[in-house]
Amino acid sequence: PRGSYSDLEKKLLFAPKFDANGLIPALAMDYRTREPLMLAYMNEESLKMTLELGEAVYYSRSRQEIWHKGATSGHIQKVHQILTDCDQDAIILLVDQIGAGACHTGHHSCFYRSVPFGDAVKDGEPVVLEQADAGTCFDPDAVYGKH
Amino acid sequence: PRGSYSDLEKKLLFAPKFDANGLIPALAMDYRTREPLMLAYMNEESLKMTLELGEAVYYSRSRQEIWHKGATSGHIQKVHQILTDCDQDAIILLVDQIGAGACHTGHHSCFYRSVPFGDAVKDGEPVVLEQADAGTCFDPDAVYGKH
Structure with a gap:
């Protein structure tokens, strides 16, 4: 039992909420620049391992398995701080990203494209993304192997 | 149809992926400090409105309705940039948070507590969160009304 919302928000017992899956x-x-790198998911076991x-x-x-980021590429993420939110159903990791990205x-980051909004979007027309970074910074085939 | 993973990653058509719900x-x-403020969810309509x-x-x-953040409190979030990730199943909003939080x-942020890890966690013992901000910065009863 995770307790009431008030407990979850005000008390200090870590009681993360996992979704229906x-x-x-x-x-x-x-952790230095606060650049967002990636959004992924943890199950109870992978959170415990983290x-x-x-x-x-x-x-x-997609692979339905525990995924130790960087185990094959060497691009591990060393954790500096872990944050959770008011109702404890989200996690933020402030990490030292080892390797190029x-x-x-x-x-470097999965968030390499921006979505136009406001006057830049015309009703009924497709929304065209814009590149938001300086391009790729490593060769994924060299790091991960061809697949 | 959202197209292949390669299309989603390399092309510039915005084709966000919504989950089973x-x-x-x-x-x-x-948008200035890159402080993470909150994680919430959008459906197709609320993304379009954004x-x-x-x-x-x-x-x-929880309320199963469109939620224009700040519509009642005045604490709206003015969007400066919207990012999406490689497979377009996550959104980041870089915002100007109007009001105190x-x-x-x-x-100020929902992520006001940190989760200890490594040697700070003892096997079999409860994980105790630590305060990660300077405390509350506004009175929610005054802003949102008692509830």
Whole structure:
């Protein structure tokens, strides 16, 4: 039992809420620059491993398995701080991203494109993304192997 | 149809992925300091409203309704930039948080507590959160009314 909302918000017992699939969203940010790097999910086991190891461990929804980020690429995420929110259904990891980047596309961050809004969007027309970073910074085929 | 993963990652057509409940996670960050403020969810309609208004509009899972953040409190979030990730299943809003804070508890950010990890956690013992901000910065009863 996680307790009442008031307990979850005001008390200090860590009681993370996993969704119907047993997952909690976790956003990794660079601990120095606060650049958002990636949003992934953790199950109870991967969250426990993250707390124990001090390195980001996610749950891969596509592969349906524990995913120790960087275990194959070497691009691990060393945890500097972990935050949770008022109702404890989200996690933020402030990390030291080892290696060139977090994203399997070769970009430093998965958030490499911006979405236009306001006057830049015309009703009924497709929304066209804009590049928001300086481009890829490593060769994913070299780091992860061809697949 | 959203197209292949390669299309989603490399092309520039905005084709956000909503989950089985029709929702996509959206993290709001302060556009100046990059402080993470809150993680909420959008459905297709609230995302469209966000793009049109240039203010954060979420979908409240608890109230099951469109939630124009700040419509009652005045604490709106003016959007400066919107980012999406490689597979377009997450959104980041870089916002100007109007008013004292984003969190209904009276904290500036919902992420006001940190989770200890590594040697600070003892196996089998409860995990005790630590305060990670300077405390509340507004009186939620005054802003939102008693409830």
